[in-house]
Amino acid sequence: MPMTAQEIEAYIRTALPDASISIEDLAGDGDHYACTVVSEAFRGLSRVRQHQVVYAALQGHMGGTLHALALQTSVPQSES
Amino acid sequence: MADTITQRIQQDIDANPVMLYMKGTAQFPQCGFSAKVVQILGHVGVPFQTANVLADPELRQGIKDFTNWPTVPQLYVKGEFIGGCDIVTEMFLSGELEKLFAEKGIVPASA
Numbered sequence: 001m002p003m004t005a006q007e008i009e010a011y012i013r014t015a016l017p018d019a020s021i022s023i024e025d026l027a028g029d030g031d032h033y034a035c036t037v038v039s040e041a042f043r044g045l046s047r048v049r050q051h052q053v054v055y056a057a058l059q060g061h062m063g064g065t066l067h068a069l070a071l072q073t074s075v076p077q078s079e080s
Numbered sequence: 081m082a083d084t085i086t087q088r089i090q091q092d093i094d095a096n097p098v099m100l101y102m103k104g105t106a107q108f109p110q111c112g113f114s115a116k117v118v119q120i121l122g123h124v125g126v127p128f129q130t131a132n133v134l135a136d137p138e139l140r141q142g143i144k145d146f147t148n149w150p151t152v153p154q155l156y157v158k159g160e161f162i163g164g165c166d167i168v169t170e171m172f173l174s175g176e177l178e179k180l181f182a183e184k185g186i187v188p189a190s191a
Binding site: 051062063068070072 | 113144148149150151161162163164165166167170171
């Protein structure tokens with residue numbers, strides 16, 4: 001059973017309450033998503049570590065129920 | 081027994097400066113994400129070795145455990161885990177990937 005974008009967002013939101021999250025259903029089939037997560041929690045972490053934070057938030061769904069989640073992570077741009 | 085796959089992966093990433101764990105082969109990728117990384121490495125022009133996780137269920141699980149990373153492809157450069165398709169793509173687009181290969185002393189084929 002694939003996950004809905006709302007479910008994915010809820011998992012990430014729980015782990016990263018400050019995050020700005022956008023999820024796009026790439027193929028319109030509820031199974032291929034592109035997800036962008038912007039959070040202060042990523043500051044100072046390598047890209048690999050940033051993605052691992054998101055994967056951890058998805059509690060094992062990544063690679064299983066969710067096989068196609070294109071992920072982009074970043075730290076918020078400073079105001080100045 | 082559990083150690084053999086770990087040892088095999090360690091040997092592979094030690095022996096091959098650019099090692100890609102993927103679905104399918106470089107000639108016939110069997111997943112869009114794997115195909116994309118192959119394409120990027122080809123474009124950058126570095127020599128790379130691949131291992132097909134679809135041909136070996138033990139490797140398919142083994143590499144995920146080894147890296148603590150849930151998906152394939154996985155790219156290693158000089159024994160260091162760089163990331164999956166998204167990270168490799170992002171690094172390629174920003175020029176960081178070629179910089180990394182230069183820093184690690186892996187010289188791209190001259191244009």
